[in-house]
Amino acid sequence: MSVFVDVAPDGATDSRAGNRWPSWVTRLGLPSLSLLVFFIVWQLAAASEIWNQTFVPYPSTVWHAFIDVSTIHDGTRGYAGYLLWEHLYMTLRRVAAGVVIGVAAGVTLGLLMGSIPWVRSVLEPWLTFLRALPPLAYFFLLVIWLGIDEAPKVTLLALAALPPAAVATTAAVVAVPVSLVEAARALGASRRDVVRDIVIPSALPETFTGIRLAVGMAYSSVVAAELFNGIPGIGGLVKDASNYNNTPVVLVGIFAIGISGLVIDGLLRTVERRAVPWRGKV
Template identity: 75%
Template sequence: MTSLIDSSTPGTATSAPAGTGDEAPRAGDHPSLWRRLATAVALPLASVLVFLGLWQLAAVSGIWSETFVPPLGNVWTALVDMSTTHDGVRGYADYLLGEHLYMTLRRVFVGVTIGVAAGVALGVTMGSIPWVRRLLEPWLTFLRALPPLAYFFLLVIWLGIDETPKITLLALAALPPAAVATTTAVASTPVPLVEAARALGASRWNVLRDVVIPAALPETFTGIRLSVGIAYSSVVAAELFNGIPGIGGVVKDASNYNNTPVVLVGILAIGLSGLIIDAVLRAVETRAVPWRGKA
């Protein structure tokens, strides 16, 4: 039988003739890894460069006013001005860009933490107890269907214009995705696993802790990521009133004066920070749920 392994004499090395272009890869070379890394970096970078080029081309073409499509230089100047003290003016509205972003992230973190914790707890309860699910599911669906801006003004009437209505809005926006994902995941736990655990003498709490929750974790993490995304999309609404310092407040205030470069800087700050947070959540999910897609 012919072997696919080279049967040359042990101790001898067979190499391709120099200059043929068929040299064997050296030890430590990982062409496929480098190719994947290059692709992962090159394609997103190329798409960004193409977008920026098209934007600049549209800005200098004169088809649209600079109020609608400002040149990239104006956006860069706005970014620098918002990040430094210049001509006696500190950032935007006397706060630096980093301070605006910090306040927004703090509101999002607190609101999402409250909303996700309540949503996961509610989802576990609804998924485990059918009558609770039938009782609360219409209310959860009703809340999920409402755009956050629809009830923000009611929260302002009830809670004022300080931090409480902002955090409450973000928590209410983050709650439904986490609750729905967790409810579905818990209710979909494989019955044979539950029956096997009970046959081995596991209590109801043991089954919930050791079988149901691990089985539900992958979908729960998906719901958490959705909750963060929806909360981020609600930031501008949450910071409509008394939102400075805050990126949403900056975007709203700058739009009142048609200050498009500042609006674009705010949008970029929200979007980029959102990408970073989502990447962190995916890394945490990979570590916390290594069995996802393998079982």
């Protein structure tokens, strides 16, 4: 029996049923092309003058706003007295604190809910209730209870991050093959051994997915979390700039949140590949 394989000009081999694009094109070329198309469409939309520059500024205008927010110019330090990296640092610090608290609580709840049916029955309705609430629905209540300093911001981000981590971990624990658990118990493993050696390794892949979703939910809640006393902070910058219809600065803040989110998600993917190298292979 013979196997026919296509040989690409650059020496890479590809099966007839496989991907014919070189890997570097898929990883770098296509994303770069989509980015180029996005900026071309943006430039054409701004140049068409269908919309006022307040609504659709030129990419060059946004770039100049980025420079202004990132530097000291005409005696002004960045935006509202802080440089862009200082705004971003404060936002990332709040997100990190909220995500750590929310993910830790969510994974713990997920392990309990997945392992103990009556705990799942008690907590699942409350978790679903929290998932259904948009952040702004309870942020004002948090401000009343905790004030306008850091506590309500971090609490909001933690509450946003908790449900995805808890739901993903619960589903992963429930999906652990019963045969593996029974085999471990038949060999004399204690409940702790089963959780440590069977349940946690089996649940890790889906738990990492839940962590990534939790980070995304926390990021999507940043602007809401920084509505009050949010400067320095990217969300506070966006909110303050929107009050003055300063669209270029608003877009700078949006891009800062989005790009930093992509970087963090890439780091989480890297950690996931190293922590659970068996994902998709068993």
